[in-house]
Amino acid sequence: MSTSTIRSVAKYAGVSTATVSRALATPEAVRPGTREKVLAAVAALNFVPNAQAVQFRRQATRTVILLVRDISNPFYLDIYKGVEETAFAAGYRVLMGDARSDAARIEHYVEMVRRRQADGLILMTGWLPPSLAMAPALPPIIVALEFIPQADLPTVMIDNEAAARLAVDHLIRLGHRRIVHLTGPLPEPMSAGRHQGYLAALAAAGIAPDPDLTVYGDFHVASGRAGVVNLLARRVSFTALFASSDAMAIGAINELRAHGRRVPEDVSVVGFDDTVFAEVSDPPLTTIRQHRREIGGKAMELMIGILSGRKPKPAGICVEVDLVLRGTTIPPAHVHQRHAISSGGT
Structure with missing residues (x-):
């Protein structure tokens, strides 16, 4: 095993340790004659450079962190796949971090990038701690599917307001007028955008918003269940429910x-995300599809561009969504009855 050090290589070659470092890390930056002397010394002394140390001097680990709200949420799996596929093709690897709505955890992962333990961070937390949001400079960070107004960061997003309108317009076209919105965590911009889309769809149809029909949630199954308990306890009448996540939609259906309420016969339900929850629901869930693998891939493309010295477009990237029609939405009962009468049914 070699006991040679970078100092002994420098002494043997008659150059500084900094020159040895450059010759090993960025040989194109060293004159050919000097580089040959260094490489001859390395061979003569059987010197094996520490790979981690070389990477540190290069200030590149070829590693990117994907930091998500809740690592147990299957929503993030396809995001990760999209990030990893693009990263792998470019010679990067991806680590996944769990923020858990904890400022200390977010700060920890940002600090990892500052200390050059990773090259960049793809952020999916919906917020930054004040200590970071107000910082004069941040390391390379891409925001995916969220919007953090306090920090001017490159973003890959969807139009949450337009997506919510798509969902609520569908329910209105079916004949629903008493439509619940089970929100995400407000006032976070993503959740606020979806609530604005709900209100805009009602306004466009001439339906006055009823505050009793807005119930606050947090994207999790339990808040979907709690939202329905809240509505029924207050004896609020409704024929449809738009949930800002599939998980909440499933909780609401259960x-x-x-x-004793049937879905969709008594209450139609629309979710948001098109996760595995939507596919295995009984009946399958009508929902807004986010193209998560595409979103992850575009976020990683932005990151690679920044790490290569390119400046991202200020407007960011907006990815389209789709309304996926399945079995949880039908016209309300009174519309069914009216149709049956006009058709001569009983």
Whole structure:
């Protein structure tokens, strides 16, 4: 095993340790004659450079961190796949971090990039701690599917307001007028955008918004169940429910059934995301599809561009969504009855 050090190589070659470092890390930056002397000394002394140390001097680890709200949420799996596929093709690897709505955790992962333990951070937390949001300079960070107004960061996003309008317009076209919105965590911009889309769809149809029909959630299954309990306890009448996540939609469906309400016969339900929850729901869930693998890939493309010295476009990247029609939405009962009468049915 070699006991040679970078100092002994420098002494043997008659150059400084900094020159040895450059010759090993960025040989194109060293004159050919000097580079040959260094490489001859390395061979003569059987010197094996520490790979981690070389990477540190290069200030490149070829590693990017994907930091998400909740690592147990299957929503993030396809995001990760999109990031990893693009990263792998470019010679990068991806680590996944779990923020858990904890400022200390977010600060920890940002600090990892500052200390050059990773090259960049793809952020999916919806917020930054004040200590970071107000910082004069941040390391390379891409925001995916969220919007953090306090920090001017490159973003890959969807139009949350337009997506929510697509969902609520569908329910209105079916004949629903008493439509619940089960929100995400407000006042976070992503959740606020979806609530604005809900209100805009109602306004366009001439439906006055009823504050009783807005119930606050947090994207999790339990808040979907709690939202329905809240509505039923207050005896609020409704024929449809738009949930700002599939997980909340599934929680709402389970709680509706627990109270004897049928889906979709008594209440139509639309979710948001098109996760595995939507596919395995009984009946399958009508929802807004986010193209998560595409979003992850575009976020990683932006990151690679920044790490290569390119400046991203100020407007960011907006990815389209789709309304996926499945079995949880039908016209409300009174529309069914009216149709049956006009058709001569019983």
